[in-house]
């Protein structure tokens with residue numbers, strides 16, 4: 001387990017979109033975590049959306065779907081991850097090894113979230129990215145597993161995607177550790 005993100009780091013990430021137009025160094029993060037952390041999650045909850053993204057999806061029809069409707073739309077594992085914040089087993093997603101150019105979309109609502117250019121091999125067994133398409137993610141503190149982590153979700157449908165850690169590569173120093181089942185890939 002690595003050091004959880006400090007509260008200030010969490011706030012910096014939360015404010016990332018709003019800081020886009022500030023000098024790059026303004027949101028470089030301080031000391032990187034020493035150890036790789038699995039993006040494992042447990043339990044449910046997370047029903048409350050943290051509307052931290054610049055893009056306002058609060059009026060989206062995706063927000064009006066009931067959990068029963070989501071259950072009908074999604075495969076069982078995707079439902080568990082996206083709607084109940086479960087974590088897929090490491091090294092089980094084919095997207096972990098996806099290396100083509102293209103775009104990764106939310107498996108819940110098809111919102112484009114990650115460009116393939118920001119994907120890298122973290123060795124964790126989960127698709128990992130060092131940045132996301134601005135305005136597409138929301139963040140909240142996650143205090144499960146006896147530590148504080150920063151959870152992120154699709155800003156449009158609220159579907160849980162993963163956790164962000166500060167042991168990623170340059171230029172952001174961040175690692176967005178994403179469940180593969182929460183994504184679909186569209187080759188360029």
Ligand SMILES: [Zn+2]
Nearest residue numbers: 106109154157
């Ligand atoms: Zn979505």
